Amino acid sequence: MNQAEFVNTVLPLKDKVFRLAKRLLISIDEAEDATQDLFLKLWKNKNKLSEYRSVEAFAMTMTKNYCLDQLKAKRSNNLSLVHSNYKDNNLSLERSIELKDCVSRVHQLMTDLPEKQKIIMQLRDIENFEFEEIGKILDLQPTAVRVALSRARKTIREQLIKQQNYGIS
Amino acid sequence: MELANIEKLIEKYENAETSLQEEQELKDYFQQTDVPGHLLEYQAMFNYFDESNAERFTKSIPLKTKKTYWKWLSVAAAIAIMFSIYTYNANTINDLEKKEAEFAYQETQKALQMVSKNLNKGSSVAIAGLREFEKTQNKIFITNK
Numbered sequence: 001m002n003q004a005e006f007v008n009t010v011l012p013l014k015d016k017v018f019r020l021a022k023r024l025l026i027s028i029d030e031a032e033d034a035t036q037d038l039f040l041k042l043w044k045n046k047n048k049l050s051e052y053r054s055v056e057a058f059a060m061t062m063t064k065n066y067c068l069d070q071l072k073a074k075r076s077n078n079l080s081l082v083h084s085n086y087k088d089n090n091l092s093l094e095r096s097i098e099l100k101d102c103v104s105r106v107h108q109l110m111t112d113l114p115e116k117q118k119i120i121m122q123l124r125d126i127e128n129f130e131f132e133e134i135g136k137i138l139d140l141q142p143t144a145v146r147v148a149l150s151r152a153r154k155t156i157r158e159q160l161i162k163q164q165n166y167g168i169s
Numbered sequence: 170m171e172l173a174n175i176e177k178l179i180e181k182y183e184n185a186e187t188s189l190q191e192e193q194e195l196k197d198y199f200q201q202t203d204v205p206g207h208l209l210e211y212q213a214m215f216n217y218f219d220e221s222n223a224e225r226f227t228k229s230i231p232l233k234t235k236k237t238y239w240k241w242l243s244v245a246a247a248i249a250i251m252f253s254i255y256t257y258n259a260n261t262i263n264d265l266e267k268k269e270a271e272f273a274y275q276e277t278q279k280a281l282q283m284v285s286k287n288l289n290k291g292s293s294v295a296i297a298g299l300r301e302f303e304k305t306q307n308k309i310f311i312t313n314k
Contacts (some may be wrong), residue, residue, distance in 0.1 A: 102213030
């Protein structure tokens with residue numbers, strides 16, 4: 001794989017890699033560092049990349065492993081993972097305040113999900129991957145992916161309703 | 170899309186049985202503003218997904234081309250080596266030729282000198298012979314007179 005091929009096939013994945021990294025690492029700075037690191041690794045291994053059937057799936061697997069390693073290292077350092085520097089990007093003005101509030105709450109709820117469900121939801125609902133691809137990335141059966149995803153979706157919705165009701169009472 | 174249909178899709182969605190296309194339909198549906206109250210949570214979720222998908226990596230990615238540098242360095246080194254070998258060979262050939270030419274020149278000069286020496290020797294002998302001849306000739310002429 002030469003430089004032009006790399007720029008055309010691998011570089012466009014940078015947003016997906018960044019978003020998954022941010023989902024797992026939460027901090028924007030760390031996600032940016034992770035993305036740069038990961039692309040440096042991909043660049044160094046660019047000659048081996050053509051051996052993989054899906055470079056995209058490979059890049060996502062790499063991202064997942066890298067971020068989980070980062071998290072593990074941090075946990076062993078006894079640092080707590082409290083970041084709140086996510087930005088609540090503005091929705092269109094006509095949307096109700098209630099909805100805006102709800103949308104930013106989805107972010108928090110997704111952050112609280114178990115890692116596996118978090119990754120699956122990120123890949124499916126945000127990046128629109130097929131179940132087979134997600135299975136390949138996470139080394140899971142597609143049915144297992146479905147089960148975890150269903151659980152994640154239900155959790156988020158239930159939590160939203162719960163918070164809504166607390167808000168009223 | 171009618172509400173009954175959406176509710177059916179929502180149920181499938183909760184069980185993770187929807188296809189990507191169906192999920193896109195749901196996303197499109199929740200883009201509109203007037204959504205029934207009991208579906209508000211879903212609207213929040215789908216809006217959040219859309220929003221997250223719009224996020225971009227803005228920093229630059231440095232791609233180091235260290236490898237190609239090495240390649241070019243080796244090419245340059247090879248050229249330098251070949252050039253130096255060439256000039257070295259050319260120099261030694263020139264030296265050799267120069268020495269040979271000088272040697273040949275000296276040999277020729279030596280040979281020519283030998284020839285001239287012998288020629289001088291020969292001419293002096295010939296002149297001495299000639300003088301002797303004159304002497305005898307004079308003697309003869311004088312006695313005859």
